[in-house]
Amino acid sequence: MTNLHGAGCVVTGVAGFVGSHLAERLVNIGCRVVGVDDFSSGREENIRSLKDSDRFALHNLSIRENGLIERLCDLHGNLQFCFHLAAIVSVPYSMSHPDETMDINFRATGALIRDAHRLGFKRFIFAGSAAEYGNDRRLPLREAYADGQTVHLSPYGRAKYLASTETAASPLGVALRFFNIYGPRQDPGSPYSGVISRFVDMALERKPLTIFGDGLQTRDFIYVSDVVEAYLAAAGLSMSNPIPPAGIYNVGTGQAVTIRQLADTIMNLAQYSEPVRFLPERPGDIRHSLADVHAFETAAGWRAQVPLSSGLRQTLLWAKKAEHE
Numbered sequence: 353m354t355n356l357h358g359a360g361c362v363v364t365g366v367a368g369f370v371g372s373h374l375a376e377r378l379v380n381i382g383c384r385v386v387g388v389d390d391f392s393s394g395r396e397e398n399i400r401s402l403k404d405s406d407r408f409a410l411h412n413l414s415i416r417e418n419g420l421i422e423r424l425c426d427l428h429g430n431l432q433f434c435f436h437l438a439a440i441v442s443v444p445y446s447m448s449h450p451d452e453t454m455d456i457n458f459r460a461t462g463a464l465i466r467d468a469h470r471l472g473f474k475r476f477i478f479a480g481s482a483a484e485y486g487n488d489r490r491l492p493l494r495e496a497y498a499d500g501q502t503v504h505l506s507p508y509g510r511a512k513y514l515a516s517t518e519t520a521a522s523p524l525g526v527a528l529r530f531f532n533i534y535g536p537r538q539d540p541g542s543p544y545s546g547v548i549s550r551f552v553d554m555a556l557e558r559k560p561l562t563i564f565g566d567g568l569q570t571r572d573f574i575y576v577s578d579v580v581e582a583y584l585a586a587a588g589l590s591m592s593n594p595i596p597p598a599g600i601y602n603v604g605t606g607q608a609v610t611i612r613q614l615a616d617t618i619m620n621l622a623q624y625s626e627p628v629r630f631l632p633e634r635p636g637d638i639r640h641s642l643a644d645v646h647a648f649e650t651a652a653g654w655r656a657q658v659p660l661s662s663g664l665r666q667t668l669l670w671a672k673k674a675e676h677e
């Protein structure tokens with residue numbers, strides 16, 4: 353077991369949807385968190401509760417900053433874990449800005465991991481993505497399916513794949529390939545926002561939910577607190593779990609849900625029953641996505657705990673509260 357007292361953690365992308373939840377949890381278990389964000393998609397309000405903690409420091413910096421890790425070590429001393437979440441998060445943006453996406457989502461990651469290694473970090477955990485599998489139809493998706501032959505559907509998917517591969521090649525590197533994450537703080541703001549944040553927003557505004565295509569496409573939705581626990585397990589910061597070897601691991605529930613089922617569940621929970629609106633299929637959408645979760649279960653003793661209905665209930669509660677703020 354790792355002695356948690358004062359373990360020093362860097363969290364890049366700390367003001368983002370997932371980064372802010374991770375940082376809160378790390379602070380709560382007694383870690384010191386040095387957060388980095390350039391606020392390109394992160395939001396001040398996500399880290400409001402952290403700002404008062406004497407175990408939290410924030411740097412408004414880009415991950416492309418030269419010598420970033422060294423500078424943070426000089427300022428804060430004894431940092432052992434790097435959770436690297438900062439990235440260009442929009443797939444459509446990556447299509448129109450492929451070079452910038454490669455630079456930030458791939459090359460900058462390589463530089464960070466090399467510096468973390470040189471400076472004696474214990475673990476470097478990278479936020480990978482199911483987009484690394486392209487449109488692979490062999491379900492459930494196993495880690496080895498993404499390889500040199502994979503055709504990626506976007507620079508986002510390609511850069512995440514290259515960065516995961518580079519992470520896993522380092523003795524301290526663990527890349528977690530997240531499937532569809534949802535939960536409080538996910539921004540419903542654009543047509544390409546996660547479907548759950550959009551459906552919750554529409555249900556609360558009493559607008560018809562919009563389904564692209566026939567709604568029989570499926571996804572593997574994972575709640576943000578399960579994702580946070582996966583990060584802790586990957587770092588060896590979970591109390592009773594084994595420390596997983598360096599490598600690449602899927603993080604999902606292993607359960608497929610259709611978009612129609614999802615719409616029905618959200619409308620039920622929100623006590624709203626307007627018929628859904630069917631719109632044309634979204635160009636470039638994949639039909640099905642499902643994680644094989646055995647590798648991380650075996651290596652780290654981690655398994656998703658939050659049933660979809662509970663996660664959706666929490667997300668709705670948060671969204672209702674946020675509406676009134």
Ligand code: UD1
Nearest residue numbers: 443444483544545546547548550562563564569611634637
């Ligand atoms: C993910 C990305 C998306 C990218 C796509 C292709 C996220 C949140 N989305 O999409 O930006 O283009 O990979 O690589 O990371 N849907 C509806 N109604 C809505 C919104 C979505 O029916 O209002 C459907 C979509 O068409 C899709 C499913 O819900 O079939 C899930 O959508 P989404 O949450 O965007 O996730 P991905 O499709 O996995």
